[in-house]
Amino acid sequence: MSKAGARDLIQGTLDMLVLKTLARGALHGYAIAIAIGQRSAEELRVEEGALYPALHRLEVAGLLAGEWKLSGTNRRAKFYRLTAAGRKYLAAETSNWNRLVAAVARVMETP
């Protein structure tokens, strides 16, 4: 059902990717899914069934703020943007992630 090679995301990672995607500015749900797909060169695919619960979870946690606005096609859509708490959380998660990746890489590169 999903494209060949596309990876399903582990929970937690999705939260981080959503926050990162929104770091450059507010987007609606569909745009977030598209953006993640494009930036990973279609390696990562976001399921709606995971995305919307994640967005609402982050909103309830106060890391995102949702707002209804008109989209480019002049339709009402819910745009999400990072809150100050979200930015702080993203910074912490980013450094955690980098440490994790580096550590995994060292293990994997050991001959």
Next chain:
Amino acid sequence: MKWLLKLLRRRHLESDLAEELAYHREMRAADPDAPPFGNVTRIRESMREQWTFRWIETAFRDAAFALRGFRKSPGFAIAAIGSLALGIGVVIAIYTAADDLLFRPLPYREPDRLVMLWESNRTVAGSEHNSVSPGNLLDWKSRNRVFDGIAAFYQAPTILQDGDRAEQFHAEMVSANFFPLLGVQAFRGRLFTEAEDLASAQSDSLVLISYRLWQTWFAGDARIVGHRVMINSLPRTIIGVMPPNFYFRDRAVDLWAPLGLDPARPYRLVSGRYMLAVARLNRALTFARAQSEMNGLAAVIERENSAFNKNWTVTLEPLRDSLVRSVRTSLLLLLAAVGLLLAAACANVANLLLARYSARRSEMALRLALGAGRGRLTRQLLTESLMLAALGAAGGILLGHYALIGLVALAPEAITHSAYIAIDWRIVLFAVGLSAVTGSFIGLAPSLIVSKPDIALDLKRTSAWGGIRAWLIAGEIAASVILLTGASLFFRSVVKLQHVHSGLNPAHVLTFRFSTPAARYKVADRVPFFERLIERVERLPGVRSASAVSYLPFDGMAAGTDVKIGGRPPADPGKELGAVIRTVMPRYFETLGIPVRRGRDFAPADNLPNSPIRFIVNEAFVHKYLPGEDPLGHTISADMDDSNPFGAIVGVVGDVKEGSLDKEPEPTVYYVHGHLSYPSLVFVVRTDNDSRGIIAPIRRIVHDLDSALPIAEVRTMEAVLGETYARERFSTVLLGGFSASALLLAAIGIYGVLAYSVAKRTREIGIRVAVGADAGCIVRMVLAGASRFVLTGLGIGMVGAFAFSRFVSSLLFETGPHDPLTFALTPAILIAVALAAAYIPARRASRLDPLRALRVE
């Protein structure tokens, strides 16, 4: 509080989500590369899971859903809720009664160490719990080595007067160590001291009152301590108020006064046995040891006072036992019966739920396919059973409340006089907990079966359950047969008892007690005073006659003593002629409708103090002591006073079945009041119509004669007689209620099992109908399935009833324990009920449309 706001904004959130998803779908539709959209319902479900208030939300929804389900199948809901309400209601009622009588600790310090002391006569059967002589009590007190203390008390009717108010209350004379022995303090003021107790033998001056009397009679007056009142026309000072709810053996007591036991007084020479004694057992001793030590002491005292104490010994009885002596076994039996009834109720509900879920299996499968989580489904089934349990508990509490009111109203006074029976929060908590456990248990069992995906396993399991359930129902039927047999036996007894002639005519007779305080009325004044009262009452319009008696028949105790017959040698020791002694005013027999068989009634002239003493006896006396002789020629003497001259028998009257209707009449000797007077008499008044209309005029007459004296214990003679039936009536109603409940539960159980099997066999029945079976054939088939466990249960029940009824034979009256009518009717009733219960599912099966039946599943 945040979740509450969100709950209110819920509709808003829901539409937001719908719009957001719709937008997503549109965008994707415009994009040719996008994969197909996922399961919207599942997204929605998992979104909702995120909302923090979802558990309340879903709980409400499940509850509403369950209620809708109950409304759609009211038969199921009523049967299940009714079963639970019945089970829980009966449990509440019986456990509340039993809790107070059997289990709740008595409100005294270390109540397990408290024992009652009784005197017992070795030669008289049934005298184990006789009251105590003050002389013997003083000896026990000073010479025993087993008790930390012995307190004495006895009741006396007492008139309390404060200003111009006067009313009769129950008072208890108690020794000074009575309250300290129980470990009870005064609520206000103080208790009296040993010195004050002893001094009261010369001059009564102190009194303690109950909290109830303080609140109702004195309106909670803050200056009550030190207040002076008149008691039996003597001035007394209130020195204290006892704590709320304090009682000892009798909750009716409102006044406590010093008893004034004087160790110097030769009680054994001047008075009989009239006191009660309570003692605190030394902690180092066992009950059996104390009893044997006291037996030794009693033997010594018997030798020292052989005239008074010949054949008398002492019996110890734990306080709790003395309160529930006769009802303990039957209450324990009841508790077991109640437990069985509740188990039957739970079995029923489980049966009904299983039948219902098997019918709903396809609905469940559909909902699973549409994206409902398995956990959600289980929770919803659980909610449904918990709702049933909650509604059952509510119904049960209500039912229990009214059942208890009925129980207490019907119970013989002997059971309830010492108890304070009311539902308290612990019992309600117990019931709610019980139903919650029941609810989750019966809810989980079927939901595990229904939400199991493996249908083969599921089928195997339910068929195993089916066997167990058929046996359960057979057990229910057996239990209801036994209870039904018992109820029928008691019912036949009561009907027979109602037809026994009591020996008097209770219709239109009013009775009341009237007492004259010794302080103002000398013995010589009493007779003329009572005569004046009767004369005034007889002049009231509608009154036929009036009289008075020392001890009203059918109202507990009466005096009894030995009688000698003139011209015969004294009887050998142990073979004395015993007789009941009653003192009456003239026209007593006429007023109560007791026929004069020979001779005449007492005349007013017999009542004069200087007239020769004369007696009237009953037929049983003649039959037993003067057989074949003319009683009117004989003289007799009864040991009632210091000197007992012989007097002539002037009349013979009909027997009155005193004490209880199912006992033979006892030989009775009647004195006229002028020769054996009492300060307090029970008056009897026969009227033309309803006797209660003359209560107010009688009060006015009494007030006129002496405004300080009240009348008390106003009752109709019919009510007095009614108390006599109370025990039998109580047993009948109790067993009747039980058997009706058990029968109803068994009927619901039969219905549940058959409804389930019909639902399970829908396809099979459809095929049978399709190949030509007619409705009657299908009904017969279903009924045949029922008859197997109904007949098994009936057989077991009949055998059980035959064995069990022997144990109640002593409680029956002129009804054999194997009464043929009972044993013929019981199975007939049971089979009729079982047929009715089986008919509904059978009819449903016979009306199945074969086409639809075959399409099931």
